[in-house]
Amino acid sequence: MKKAILYVHGKGGSAAEARRFGMDCPEYDVFGVDYQEYLPWVVEKLILEDYERLSRNYESVSLITNSIGTYFGMLALQDKPLKKALFISPILDMEKSITDSLQAENISETQLQKEAQITLKTGKEVSWRYLQFVREHPIDWQVPTSILYGEKDDHTSIETVNKFVSEHSCKLTVMPKGEHWFHTREQLAFLDKWTKKELQ
Template sequence: MEKKCFQIHGIPAILWGSRSNKLYLYIHGQAGRKEEAEAFAHIACHYAWQVLSIDLPEHGERKRETNSFDPWHVVPELLSVMEYIKGQWTHISLFANSIGAWFGMLSFENEPLEKSLFVSPILDMKQLISNMMLWANVSETQLERERIIPTSSGQTLSWEYLLYAQNHPITKWKVPTAILYGEHDELTDRTVVEKFVQRFHCNLTIMKNGEHWFHTSEQLGVLNNWIKTCLRE
């Protein structure tokens, strides 16, 4: 499989596969990096797609960056990447993991994407932050007063982030979408997924005993079979 490393407006990127007019943009989740797209690319390239993966702020080659893994930094970057893509490919689709799906929907609600594949997507950031505040025993009043509160889980609660999530709910998503969701996903409630699927007419696959992070051999097997099924359709 061909592999080309380069930069798009200073953003580290990898293009996987032989020249095609079809492209999947791969957006990783928290703690991910552009190289993780290789497994997806091996499958997608078999179906004549190319795959473009990038490092989001504070990830991969950009780990030394600080205070930039947030939507007000990520969305403009993704829009600039999409402008580059539209100048190179005719058929464009999206593959995204976890928070990458939320960033993708914030960025591309007006883009004529052909399809999107979401794995363990964050679909309601406001509810997730509210859950994290509950787990950390942090009230909204306390967060507004302190602005930034680190938690024992390693996540940091931010008043600015909460306000952004409140002001930018996902209300528009016209892209035909397939979702793979683990039954025991600890970050996105099943009711949130089912509500989203019903509202935006998505295809939902639920892995019994699956988790938010697909990483065991059994989970990866389910993931790869799901990808193949989606790409064959």
């Protein structure tokens, strides 16, 4: 049985990261989505193009995503018959992520709408068009999913993760002292072990 994995990286990442999962799971062919713009209406189309190509050539397609790649992956593939999904440090509620960022700097939605786009003190850019897109394109996720979350993740709260897990068909693994970015030797070893286990 020919099995494929589609990998969607996070901000600052690259499609080349897919090679790591190929080494972890040699029984799968792993492909990374190549994108540089982080606009959902752009990335969604790229993910769909790659998925359609794989679905024509493989008997099953699974999804692995990292950080904001999770939002993009769910947006694009929520209606597709994926075998399973693995989310690493996922951004699960994009609307909350945006509104929390605004509230942290005492910026109102009215101000955002008026200015169209605002650069926050963190360097993050927030736009009214992006927020409206998120609200106009709700996600209904029904794919069997495993989530890897770092205990010290500073991008998504454990409350948001637990809410998502309780509302969907999900299995949650929390790495003690883990961060949003899995990059240390210990964290990467944990990630590799988790990936192999969840894709068995």
